[in-house]
Each structure stands twice: as structure tokens, then as C-alpha cells.
Amino acid sequence: MTTTAPGARSANSPISTPVKREITTKPRFSDKVFRGVATAGGLSSLVILGLILIFLGYQGFQVLRSEGFGFITGSNWQVMQDNAGNTDLAASTFGIAAMLIGTLLCAAMAVVIAVPISVLCALYLTFYAPQLLKKIMVAVIDLMAAFPSILFGMWGFFILMPHVEYWGRLIHKYFSWIPLFKMEIPVFTRSPFVAGVVLAIMIIPIITSVSREIFSQTPLDRVQAAYALGATRWSMIRAVVIPYGRSGVVGGAMLGLGRAMGETVAVYTVLNLVYQINWHVLIGAGGNVASMILLKFGEAGPTETRALMAAGLVLFLLTLLVNSIANTIVSRTGGKGR
Amino acid sequence: MSTVTVPKVKPTRPWKRTPKQQALMAANLLISAVVSYFVVLATPMKGKLAYLAIFFIAVIAINFAESYFKSGLAAAKDSIATSFAAAGLIIAVVPIFSILFTIFDRGRAGLNFNLFLHDMKSNGPNDPLGQGGLLHALVGSGIMVGIALLISLPIGILTAIYLTEIKGIYSRPIKFLVQAMSGVPSIVAGLFILSAIVFPITKSSSGLMGGLALSILMIPTIARTSEEVLLLIPNDLREAGVALGGTQWRTISLIVVPAAKSGLITATILGLARVAGETAPLVLVSGGGDAVNPNPFHAPMGSLPFYIWKGFTYGTPESIARSWAGIFVLLSLIFLLFIAARTLSGSGAKK
Numbered sequence: 112m113t114t115t116a117p118g119a120r121s122a123n124s125p126i127s128t129p130v131k132r133e134i135t136t137k138p139r140f141s142d143k144v145f146r147g148v149a150t151a152g153g154l155s156s157l158v159i160l161g162l163i164l165i166f167l168g169y170q171g172f173q174v175l176r177s178e179g180f181g182f183i184t185g186s187n188w189q190v191m192q193d194n195a196g197n198t199d200l201a202a203s204t205f206g207i208a209a210m211l212i213g214t215l216l217c218a219a220m221a222v223v224i225a226v227p228i229s230v231l232c233a234l235y236l237t238f239y240a241p242q243l244l245k246k247i248m249v250a251v252i253d254l255m256a257a258f259p260s261i262l263f264g265m266w267g268f269f270i271l272m273p274h275v276e277y278w279g280r281l282i283h284k285y286f287s288w289i290p291l292f293k294m295e296i297p298v299f300t301r302s303p304f305v306a307g308v309v310l311a312i313m314i315i316p317i318i319t320s321v322s323r324e325i326f327s328q329t330p331l332d333r334v335q336a337a338y339a340l341g342a343t344r345w346s347m348i349r350a351v352v353i354p355y356g357r358s359g360v361v362g363g364a365m366l367g368l369g370r371a372m373g374e375t376v377a378v379y380t381v382l383n384l385v386y387q388i389n390w391h392v393l394i395g396a397g398g399n400v401a402s403m404i405l406l407k408f409g410e411a412g413p414t415e416t417r418a419l420m421a422a423g424l425v426l427f428l429l430t431l432l433v434n435s436i437a438n439t440i441v442s443r444t445g446g447k448g449r
Numbered sequence: 450m451s452t453v454t455v456p457k458v459k460p461t462r463p464w465k466r467t468p469k470q471q472a473l474m475a476a477n478l479l480i481s482a483v484v485s486y487f488v489v490l491a492t493p494m495k496g497k498l499a500y501l502a503i504f505f506i507a508v509i510a511i512n513f514a515e516s517y518f519k520s521g522l523a524a525a526k527d528s529i530a531t532s533f534a535a536a537g538l539i540i541a542v543v544p545i546f547s548i549l550f551t552i553f554d555r556g557r558a559g560l561n562f563n564l565f566l567h568d569m570k571s572n573g574p575n576d577p578l579g580q581g582g583l584l585h586a587l588v589g590s591g592i593m594v595g596i597a598l599l600i601s602l603p604i605g606i607l608t609a610i611y612l613t614e615i616k617g618i619y620s621r622p623i624k625f626l627v628q629a630m631s632g633v634p635s636i637v638a639g640l641f642i643l644s645a646i647v648f649p650i651t652k653s654s655s656g657l658m659g660g661l662a663l664s665i666l667m668i669p670t671i672a673r674t675s676e677e678v679l680l681l682i683p684n685d686l687r688e689a690g691v692a693l694g695g696t697q698w699r700t701i702s703l704i705v706v707p708a709a710k711s712g713l714i715t716a717t718i719l720g721l722a723r724v725a726g727e728t729a730p731l732v733l734v735s736g737g738g739d740a741v742n743p744n745p746f747h748a749p750m751g752s753l754p755f756y757i758w759k760g761f762t763y764g765t766p767e768s769i770a771r772s773w774a775g776i777f778v779l780l781s782l783i784f785l786l787f788i789a790a791r792t793l794s795g796s797g798a799k800k
Contacts, residue, residue, distance in 0.1 A: 138697065145698035149615050152607025156626045156672070159665060163637065166645040231537025239534055248538065254787055255545045257719075259726020260635075261757055262776055266548050268761075269555075277496070312544045319541060343523050345530035366632070373634025375729035380761065401636045405729060423640040427633065434632030438625065 163427060171421025174414070178205050182421060186388050188407075190415050205418040207400060207425065209388045213303065214399035214426075216392060217378065218371035220307030225315045226364050232315070233322035234352070238344060249323070256316035264380030267309035272381065275305045279393045294394045301383035303397040309381050310374060314367035321363030325356040325444055359444035365437030373430045375401035400426045473515070481507035508532060552777050559774025568751075570740040574760055574768035583775055585741040586756035589656060590725065592745050593735065593752055596660025597667050597724055602717060604664075605671030606706075609716075612672075613679040614687075614701050624676075631669035638665040639730030647734060656745030659735030659752065663724040671720040678712030679705065711793045718790040722783050728754035753779045 138146065168175075175182055177200050185206020193202075232252075236245050276299045283299075286292045329352050337347040378399050384406050385396035398406075404419050404426075411419060466474070485503035488494070494503075509532045517525035564582040572581030608627060612620055642662040647654060682705055690700030706713070731737070736749020737759065753775055760772030 141698045142696050145701070146615055146617075149607050149611040150617055150619070152604050153611030153615075153617075153619065153623045155604050156608060156623060156630050156668065159668070160626055160630055160633075162645060163633070163641045166641060167637075170644040170648070228537050228540050231534045232541040235534035235538045239531060240538070248542065250791065251542060251545055254784070257722045257726075257783055257787060258548065259728065259754060259779065259783070261726065261728045261754055261761075262548065262552070262780065265757070265761055265772065265776065266544075266551055270547060270551050271544075278498070281498075315541050315544075343527035345527040346523060348530070369632045373632070373637070375634065375636040376758070401634055401729070404636055404640065405732065408733060420640055420644050423637050427637045430632050430634055430637075431629055434629050435625070437632075438628040 160431075164424075167420050167424040167427060170417050171424050173200065174205055174418040174421045175424075177201065181206055183211065183425065184208050186386075188386055188418075190412070200414055203414065205415075205421070207403075207422050209386055210398050210400045210403045210422070211425070212388055212390070213397045214372050214401075214429075216390070217303050217306045217310055217382075217397070217399055218368050220304065220392060221310035221314055221371040222364050222368050224308060224311035225318055225367060226360070228311075229315050229318035229363075229367075230322055230360055232319050233326055234348060236319075236323055237326040238348060238352070252316045252319055256320065258313075260313065260374060260377045261380070263309055263313050264377040267305065267312075267377065267381045271309060271312075272301070272305055275308050276300060276302075278308075279304050283393055291390065292393055294391050296394070298395040299393060300395045301381060302395040303382065303389065303392045306378050306382040306397070306399075307392065309377055310371040313374065313377060314371050317370060318360075318363045318367045321366060321441060322356065322360050325359030325363070325441075326352055329355050356444070358440055362437045362440030362444065365433055365440065369430045369433040369437060372399070372433065373401055373426065374399075375405055378402045379405055477508060477511045477515070480511060505532075505536060552773065552780055555770070555773040556777030559770040560777060564774060564778070568739060568741045569756075574763045574771060575765050576767065578767060578770055578774075581771075583753065583756050583771075583778065585739060585751040586753045586775065587778075588741050588743060589659075589735070589738075589751040589755075590753045592656050592743070593659040593663055593731070593750065594721060594725055596657060596745060597663035598717070598721065600661070600664040601667035601671050601720060605668050605716070605720065606675050606713060608668070608672040609675035609679055610701060610706075612676050614697070614705065627669050627672050630665075631673060633665065633669075635666055635727050636729040636733070638662045639733035641665065642730070642734050654734050654736035654749055655747060656735060656742070656750035659731050659750060660745065662730035662734050663727060666727060666730070667720045667724045670723045671716050674716035674719055675709075675713055678709050678716060681712070682708050715790045715794040718786050718793070722786040722790070725783055725786070726754055726779055728758050731755050732758060753782075 178185070182205060185204060186209040187204040187206050188209075189204050191202035236248060240248065279299045279302060282292055282304075283294060283297070287294070333351045333355075334347060337351050342350065379402040382397055382399075382402065383395045384398040384402060386398065386403070387396060389397045400422055404422055407415065408419060481504050484507045485500050488503045489499050509529055512528040512532060513525045516528045559578050561579060563579060565584060565587070567580075567582035568585035569581045569583075570585075608623065611617065612624055612627075639662050642658050642665075646661065647658055651658070686704055686708055687700055690704040691697070695703070731752050731754055735752060735755065737755040738749035738751050740751075742748050742750045757772045757775040757779065760768040760770075760775065763769075
């Protein structure tokens with residue numbers, strides 16, 4: 112009697128040879144459909160951004176072509192009408208330099224005010240705060256990031272403005288030798304400075320949470336090494352945390368800058384919108400591109416609306432640029448990014 | 450068997466402040482307050498700002514002196530840094546509490562039950578506060594945010610699935626673009642809907658347009674939060690699904706997504722909270738009617754942000770009180786959404 116190894120085929124067995132199955136990594140039909148749908152969903156962000164570019168560009172093309180580079184460098188916004196009452200594109204001038212400068216000025220001021228506060232706050236939450244306080248404060252600051260901008264606008268207008276005007280007077284009194292703070296006519300109400308402070312309060316939660324995330328990723332061995340060498344908390348932060356997190360904080364600041372540049376309603380509510388180039392931040396006149404679009408949209412004719420679309424395109428490209436740089440910096444620092 | 454009596458030892462907490470240290474701290478704050486009071490009295494500096502500044506300087510100086518004589522210069526520097534960091538937190542948090550207090554304080558006057566039963570069809574913003582309401586705004590906001598949710602939820606979650614599960618060749622650029630998209634200013638979203646749909650096709654504003662504009666702002670929030678949630682699902686689950694013979698589609702739809710359910714709901718809620726208060730795009734595209742309009746395809750539609758906006762720009766005491774009441778309602782909704790998101794993500798993490 113011969114024993115057959117289990118699984119080996121005996122000579123008289125009726126069982127036929129199993130067909131050799133193909134081993135493959137080729138996806139099934141259902142997977143192909145699924146992958147296709149998910150890829151389409153993933154590409155939607157590309158499609159939407161592309162469509163924004165195309166449609167704003169298409170609508171603004173006429174104005175951009177007639178104004179050329181002057182659309183960005185000029186600072187006149189005059190709508191001329193011909194005898195029939197239609198807008199005369201050749202005679203009208205559209206230039207958004209005044210508002211672009213206002214945008215950059217307000218946003219830059221906001222970042223200058225917000226960054227030190229946010230970084231100190233993030234340091235405190237990461238390295239100093241007791242666990243319970245930290246938990247509560249992180250939730251509170253996250254909640255603040257979800258506050259709608261009209262709320263900041265109204266609060267800024269009714270509650271904050273009197274205080275900020277007073278601070279403005281103080282700054283004017285002691286620092287008017289700095290050209291930025293100079294002013295001939297003492298009108299402190301609704302100035303770009305007020306808008307800057309409101310925007311700063313709006314972007315503090317963003318910069319704080321980015322910085323906090325970066326700081327908490329500081330390699331623990333280096334932190335402990337610093338402590339083991341006898342460092343105090345502050346010298347540990349200076350020697351380890353700040354070199355590690357510096358570029359991440361810069362990225363967070365730029366994210367805040369992007370948010371501040373695109374802010375519409377809060378700026379519209381607190382700022383006295385005047386179409387002129389105003390470098391003196393304490394004088395109550397200024398504007399930014401987004402709030403100008405909102406202001407002029409109501410009574411704009413067809414051509415002016417096209418000009419506003421072109422302004423929107425410029426704003427879109429500007430914020431896209433700032434945000435892209437910011438995201439690149441943050442994700443490079445923090446490993447997984449935000 | 451003999452019983453061993455364990456001596457009861459109270460756990461010590463050497464890092465905790467002793468009563469003596471606490472007394473010293475209280476004394477420090479008290480002395481600083483007294484100093485600031487007298488300095489403001491004696492010098493020409495006046496105002497709350499002066500009190501605060503001198504108080505802060507005095508606290509730092511006393512802390513500095515104390516730790517300098519106790520532990521030397523390095524510890525003294527550390528105490529200064531601690532004071533500054535704490536000041537940073539206080540400055541960051543004061544506006545939040547001021548905002549919450551203001552809303553409660555000013556919103557109270559305009560709050561009554563009528564708000565939720567009536568619209569502003571037959572009332573002007575200048576009427577006494579008991580008349581009219583924001584029913585139209587609540588309905589409109591609900592419909593528009595609902596439309597935005599219907600569009601953004603599938604797209605956002607598909608994007609997140611593409612980024613975490615499929616990891617195709619476009620992963621890196623798409624991740625980059627989603628991040629870029631979350632920085633699109635809200636007014637640009639409104640302008641885009643105007644230029645792409647309202648001007649060439651419908652030629653009139655409606656609730657649908659508002660919903661579309663909101664969805665542009667909502668997609669990146671949902672996509673990014675969902676991506677983070679899906680990344681937290683352990684790879685073992687995916688491998689187990691595939692090892693049981695599941696295709697990728699069945700693994701993801703029957704294992705990964707259900708496992709991440711509470712996190713995905715959190716992502717959705719955060720997306721809702723993000724767009725519920727958006728004002729600028731709605732002012733551009735939704736029209737903002739005063740009557741309840743349940744049809745998103747036709748006629749202007751009101752919304753909470755628009756209601757607040759209208760009351761504020763009208764500028765009379767009554768209309769502004771209406772705005773504050775509107776903000777009270779809006780923020781309560783956002784607050785509820787936020788708490789729901791926190792609770793869900795908290796319970797998801799415990800499992």
C-alpha cells in the first residue's frame with residue numbers, strides 16, 4: 112500500500128485538476144468605478160479653483176484689457192457715461208492700487224499685532240499651562256476661530272472702537288515722528304488702525320493654533336536634554352523650541368495674513384471706506400479690495416461690475432499666492448502639516 | 450494568614466504650590482495693585498491702560514526680584530518669560546469673553562418668542578422690537594446651509610478618501626489645492642457664483658445660488674477634517690478587510706468609513722459651523738428677502754447673517770437691537786454645533 116501525500120492527486124481520483132487561478136493586482140470592476148468616483152471627487156477642488164479663475168477672468172477680461180497694467184498701479188475709480196447713458200469704457204478709469212495698498216496695510220498691521228500675542232499664547236498653552244486650563248483654553252480659542260466675521264465687525268464697531276481710538280491718540284501723541292503715524296487732520300474714528308486691530312483679533316486663533324501644533328511637535332528628546340543640562344523653561348524654549356518652530360510660526364503668520372487680506376464684512380463695518388491712497392494708518396479713511404467690492408456692488412452698472420470681477424480676480428490670486436507659500440512652509444516644518 | 454497593615458501614605462505633590470508660595474503670590478498681586486493705584490494717582494498717566502501697564506510691570510518686577518534672590522539670574526529671566534506668556538494668553542482670551550458678554554448683554558433686549566414665529570414681511574426694521582421676527586432668516590439659512598451640505602459632503606469626503614485611501618498620483622497636488630481652496634476669500638466665492646451662474650444663466654438671485662456659494666467655502670473644511678479623521682483609522686482594519694477577500698470598495702465602504710463615522714460627522718458639523726455665519730457671499734448672491742421663502746429656486750431668500758447685516762446697515766437703535774438678537778441666535782446655533790462636534794469627537798477618541 113502506498114501512502115499519498117495529502118493533497119497529491121491519486122491516479123484514479125475523479126477530481127479534475129483545479130484551474131490555475133490568475134493572481135493579479137488588477138482592480139475589479141466595482142473598484143474601478145469607486146476609484147473613478149473618488150478621483151473625480153478629489154479633482155473637484157482643482158476644477159472649482161480653475162473655474163473661479165476662468166469665470167472671473169472671463170468677466171473681467173474687457174476691463175483688464177482696456178486698463179492693462181494700470182488696473183493694479185492706478186488709483187482712480189471713475190465711471191464715465193456717454194451721452195446715451197451707457198458706461199464708456201475708454202473714458203472710465205479703473206485702478207485698484209489704493210485699495211490694494213489698504214488691503215496690505217490693514218493685513219500687515221493685523222499680523223504685526225497678532226503674531227507676538229499668538230506666539231506667547233501658544234508657548235504658554237504648550238509649556239506653562241496646567242492641563243485643565245490648557246484644555247479649556249484650547250476649546251475656547253477654537254470656538255473663537257468659528258465666530259462669524261460680522262460678529263467681529265459689530266463688536267469692533269460698538270465696543271472696541273472707542274478704546275482703539277484712545278490708543279490711536281496715544282500713539283499719535285508719542286510716535287507722530289514716525290511717518291506711518293503722522294496726521295494733519297485729527298480724525299481718529301474708523302481708521303485703518305481700528306480695522307487692523309479687529310483683524311488681529313480675528314487671526315489670533317489661527318496663528319495660535321498653528322503655532323501650538325508646531326510647538327507641540329518639538330522633539331521630546333531635545334526638550335528633555337535641555338532640561339537635563341539644567342536649562343530653565345525659558346532657556347529651553349530659546350534653545351530648542353524657537354529654532355525648531357520658527358519657520359512654522361512664519362507659515363502660521365502668513366495663513367493669518369491670507370485670512371486678513373480676504374476679510375470683507377468686518378473691515379466694511381469698522382472702516383470708513385474712502386477711495387484714496389492712505390499711508391497714515393491713524394486717519395479715518397481707507398479700505399480694502401474685498402470691502403470695496405461689497406460697497407460698490409450695490410449700485411454698479413454692468414461695466415463697473417466687470418471691473419469688480421477683475422478686482423476679485425486680483426484678490427483671489429493674491430490670497431492664493433500667500434496661502435500657498437504659507438501652507439508649503441507649515442507642512443515642511445511640521446512633518447504632517449495642518 | 451497574617452494581615453499586613455500598610456501605613457497610609459499621603460501622596461505628595463512636590464510641584465504643587467505650597468500655602469506659603471500661594472500667600473507670596475497673592476501678596477505680590479496685592480502690592481502691584483496698590484503700587485499701580487498710587488503711581489497713577491501721583492503721575493500724569495491716566496486711564497485703565499495706565500493701571501494695567503503699571504500693574505503688569507510691578508508684577509514682573511516683584512517676581513523678578515523674588516526669583517533673583519532665591520535662585521539667581523536664570524530663574525529670574527524665566528519668571529519674566531512666564532509672565533509675558535501668561536499675558537499673551539490673557540490678551541488673546543479677553544476679546545472672546547468681551548464678545549460673549551456683549552452679545553448676551555445687547556442681544557437680550559431683542560430676544561422674544563415672537564422672533565421665531567414671524568418674518569419681516571409686514572414690519573420695517575424700525576418697528577418696535579416685539580413686532581416681526583427672523584423666521585424667514587432661520588428658514589433661509591437652514592435651506593442654504595442644507596444645500597451647501599448636500600453638495601459639499603460627498604465631494605469633501607470623496608476628496609478625503611482619495612487622499613487617504615486611494616493615494617493616487619494626484620494626491621500631492623490635490624492636497625495642496627484643497628489647502629489653497631480653504632483660503633479663498635468668501636467674497637470671491639460669491640463673485641464666482643455671480644459670474645458663472647447668476648449673470649449668464651439665471652439672471653436673478655435665489656437661495657440655490659447662496660447654497661452654491663457656501664458649498665465652495667465648506668468643501669475644503671470637510672475635506673481637510675475628514676482626511677485627518679481617516680488618517681487616524683489604524684491600517685490593521687484595512688488589511689483585515691482585504692485579507693477577508695474584500696475589494697477596496699467594500700473595505701472602505703463597510704469597514705473604514707463606519708469606523709470613522711463619528712469623526713466624519715464631526716467634520717461635517719465643523720463645516721456647517723464654518724459657513725453658518727458667512728455674510729459677504731450671501732449679500733452678493735442670495736438677494737435677502739423679508740418674507741419666508743421655502744423655494745430655493747425662485748425669488749430672493751433671507752438668511753441670518755443677512756438679517757444681521759441689514760439691521761446693522763440700517764443703523765437705527767431698533768434695527769441694531771434686532772441685529773444683536775440675530776447674532777445671539779446665530780452664535781447659539783454655532784455654539785450648539787461646536788459642542789456637538791466636541792462631544793462626538795471626544796466619544797470617538799475614547800473607543
